[in-house]
Amino acid sequence: MTEPVLxxxxxxxxxRTLPGYRATGGYEAFRKALALGPEGIAxxxxxxxxxxxxxxxxxxxxKWGFIPPKxxxxxxxxxxxxxxxxxxxxxxxxxxxxxxxxxxxxxxAAYAIGCHTSFIYIRGEYVRPWxxxxxxxxxxxxxxxLGSNILGSGFDHRMIVHRGAGAYICGEETGLISxxxxxxxxxxxxxxxxxxxxxxxxxxxxxxxxTLAAVPHIVARGxxxxxxxxxxxxxxxxxxxxxxxxxRPGVYEASVAITLRELLERAGGVAxxxxxxxxxxxGSSAPLLRADEIDVTMDVDGLRNAGTMAGSAGxxxxxxxxxxxEALHVVARFYAHESCxxxxxxxxxxxxxxxxxxxxxxGKGVPxxxxxxxxxxxxxxxxxxxxxxxGAIGPYISYVEKFRTEFDHHVRHGACDVRPGxxxxxGGH
Amino acid sequence: MSxxxxxxxxxxxxxxxxxxxxxxxxxxxxYPDRQAALLPVLRMAQDAFxxxxxxxxxxxxxxxxxxxxxxxxxxxxYTLFFQxxxxxxxxxxxxxxxxxxxxxxxxxxxxxxxxxxAAGETTPDGRVTLLRVECLCACEVAPxxxxxxxxxxxxxxxxxxxxxxxxR
Ligand SMILES: Cc1cc2nc3c(=O)[nH]c(=O)nc-3n(C[C@H](O)[C@H](O)[C@H](O)COP(=O)(O)O)c2cc1C
Ligand code: SF4
Ligand code: FES
Numbered sequence: 001m002t003e004p005v006l007x008x009x010x011x012x013x014x015x016r017t018l019p020g021y022r023a024t025g026g027y028e029a030f031r032k033a034l035a036l037g038p039e040g041i042a043x044x045x046x047x048x049x050x051x052x053x054x055x056x057x058x059x060x061x062x063k064w065g066f067i068p069p070k071x072x073x074x075x076x077x078x079x080x081x082x083x084x085x086x087x088x089x090x091x092x093x094x095x096x097x098x099x100x101x102x103x104x105x106x107x108x109a110a111y112a113i114g115c116h117t118s119f120i121y122i123r124g125e126y127v128r129p130w131x132x133x134x135x136x137x138x139x140x141x142x143x144x145x146l147g148s149n150i151l152g153s154g155f156d157h158r159m160i161v162h163r164g165a166g167a168y169i170c171g172e173e174t175g176l177i178s179x180x181x182x183x184x185x186x187x188x189x190x191x192x193x194x195x196x197x198x199x200x201x202x203x204x205x206x207x208x209x210x211t212l213a214a215v216p217h218i219v220a221r222g223x224x225x226x227x228x229x230x231x232x233x234x235x236x237x238x239x240x241x242x243x244x245x246x247x248r249p250g251v252y253e254a255s256v257a258i259t260l261r262e263l264l265e266r267a268g269g270v271a272x273x274x275x276x277x278x279x280x281x282x283g284s285s286a287p288l289l290r291a292d293e294i295d296v297t298m299d300v301d302g303l304r305n306a307g308t309m310a311g312s313a314g315x316x317x318x319x320x321x322x323x324x325x326e327a328l329h330v331v332a333r334f335y336a337h338e339s340c341x342x343x344x345x346x347x348x349x350x351x352x353x354x355x356x357x358x359x360x361x362x363g364k365g366v367p368x369x370x371x372x373x374x375x376x377x378x379x380x381x382x383x384x385x386x387x388x389x390x391g392a393i394g395p396y397i398s399y400v401e402k403f404r405t406e407f408d409h410h411v412r413h414g415a416c417d418v419r420p421g422x423x424x425x426x427g428g429h
Numbered sequence: 430m431s432x433x434x435x436x437x438x439x440x441x442x443x444x445x446x447x448x449x450x451x452x453x454x455x456x457x458x459x460y461p462d463r464q465a466a467l468l469p470v471l472r473m474a475q476d477a478f479x480x481x482x483x484x485x486x487x488x489x490x491x492x493x494x495x496x497x498x499x500x501x502x503x504x505x506x507y508t509l510f511f512q513x514x515x516x517x518x519x520x521x522x523x524x525x526x527x528x529x530x531x532x533x534x535x536x537x538x539x540x541x542x543x544x545x546x547a548a549g550e551t552t553p554d555g556r557v558t559l560l561r562v563e564c565l566c567a568c569e570v571a572p573x574x575x576x577x578x579x580x581x582x583x584x585x586x587x588x589x590x591x592x593x594x595x596x597r
Contacts, residue, residue: 074461086525086564117461124472124509125521125565127578160459165468166508168563182467182493184506200461243527243568250569284526284564316527316568330529334563340506 002229005217006210006239007253009098016132018139021100027145029216033108034153036219041112045215047223049235054080054171054208055283055311056387057234057300066195067113067203076204077110077118078180078194079212081133082164082171084123085283086334087314090239091209093251095122095129098213099136105212107145107157108219113205116156121176124164134161168338172386173206175340186342187386210239231257231299240298242267244317245274256299256310260289263298263315274319278402282311284331285391287398309394323418324403325410328395329357335392345380346389352376353396360407363414370400370407443478443488453492467493467503471510480511508562516551516558518596521575524561527568536572536584537561543593557596 004010014020021027033041046061067075079102083091094102102120110118122130137159140146148156162180169175170185177199179185198204214236218226227235234256240263243249247268254263260281270276276291281298287308289296296306303310318327336354341347353376356369377396380389400407409417445453452473456466470492474485481489486500493500504510522540524533537548544552544559551558565580567573573582576592 083566084564085566087527087568088564089566089568092566123566124507125575128580162465163469163472164507165472165510167506179468180465181462182464182503184503200465202461241568243571244530249527249571280526314568316530318530322530327526327530330524330526334525337563 002255004253005237006213007251009101010093015098015100016136018100018143025220026100027104029220030104030107031151033111033219034151034155038112038114041108041219044218044223048218048226049230049233050211050214050218050226051234051300052208053210053214053238053313055085057310060207060211063195064109064113064205066193067205068196071203073202074117075113075115076199076202077106077113077115078177078199078204078206079106079118079120079209080171080173080176080206081120081122081209082176083209084168084171085285085312085314087241087243087280087316088283088312089241090251090313092126092129093239094209094213095126095133099133100140101213101216102133102209103136103140103159105215106159108215109205109207109212110157111155117158117160119160119162119180119199121162121164121170121180124166130161130163137161169340169388172388174386176206177204186340189385229255231297231302233301234299238313240313240315242315242317245271245319245322246317247271257297260294260296260298264294264317270317270319274321276317277320277322278318278324280314280316282309283314284316284334285394286311287394288402290402321419323416324399324406325357325360328399329361331395332357339388343384343389346384349376349380349389350392360410365411367411369411370404373400443484445477449473449477464493464495467495471504475510480514482512516555518556518577519558519560521560521562521565522548523563523565523573525564528572531571531583533572536574536589539586539589543589
């Protein structure tokens, strides 16, 4: 295994304190960034081929470049720590185990885009991560790393730690901005993009926690070094959250060029020596891959070519005891519950599909039901305000198309062929 | 696992103390637009008054010069605001994909049995409110749940028993 970068402090509890973080070169990258200047930083991040690690994989340097150079008002940096994509938990590790890496990354990004106030939006359920991170911010303030004229550079910056209140859709960047502004977290029509009109009506960069935590390493060791760790079109390692039927669930750091098969091997393979059935490679919104489709690289383009997506790198493993219709029902319940309800197709289709999966599992399905799921799913595409719905159809279509016989069996026999005789377990409402 | 202190019960009139009002003003001044302090203040209100009842919505609305209807719309959008009183402890069991693959339904069933209530309900003695929730993003310890402020997992009967014994 190569040297850990993003996870290098995860097993060093002392790194959560400012002296412990500084002991291994912490905040030296920020010092270097001040010397490089905004353009120098942007050039390194561009060379690094850093692509957003929150889900969309958008090139980070390009996003920063959208901030209008001539402006009269402030520009904001908003950190997306609303981690909510099912199967993903890596941002929690950064907040809890390496908070100063994120603060340093935020400082460098803020300096690069000329921002003097940043907001970090932490999901409301994350109590300990919020506490640890807030304490780190206070320590940075006390040490003069935040405030005015930081390290004598003339650069001023303050960080506001903001807590969410429970709603998956607030992870979508414009929903997050609405929520930050004290409203319900309804996404907004783009354009205007946040870079032009974002938080409080001002130009805003929204970046994921992990994206920003990668920035100090890029500045410290150079964009070329970071690019060299990845694939041709995406630099660096990233943090994979691996869960489900796997021997050692957890966060794994690996190159974006690792194959899914290699990653699963690192996590000890399928638990209990069972056979692999399927894998979700990038959070629940990523289309499912079958066991014979795991020789793909995990970078944005590799997974896109395989018909799925890298998303948040939440890898969920399903063994051969998994009932795919039941798994889809669980996923469909999530999307039906979390649709913000603003767009009719999203609201109606997510609810409708959840009803159909419920009926199939209850033994009341009709033969057209699997086709209806795919048909209903496709109807809403392209007519919604945000990408939530595009994310929902990933599982709807792939689960049905790749495991059609399991759906047909449920419909025909009112029972499961994977776990014959077992009670259908997806409860709830 | 250490359970957090029991949530305060709703008591007395719905008014913040002077210290709390000072905190409200600090939060309102912190943001470029004071409405951004609405979620933090609603959280304070819920901690102080036990839940965000219609009376609390009116009160918080006054502090922001926002209509109660607007505050209500915000409150109902988020799962962490309770519109009715909840138990002294809130147990939220994740029933999303990774947890369900590793036995979330067994955990829910066992919790319902032990507590004698269905998910969504509060025990008659007001000790525990049991909820089902979506991914809490701790799937590496699936199946898991949140008990007040703490995450607990992986869950089996023994782990659930230990948690319930610690709750008063
Ligand atoms: C429904 C939905 C949920 C999302 N949830 C998250 C999230 O929890 N965390 C996150 O960083 N990005 C999330 N995103 C992506 C954000 O909209 C945005 O692209 C990202 O925060 C940008 O940061 P990055 O470029 O650094 O990745 C979500 C997007 C959608 C459509
Ligand atoms: S696509 Fe769905 S989640 Fe996104 S804005 Fe429309 S209704 Fe809301
Ligand atoms: S699925 Fe339960 S914590 Fe993620």
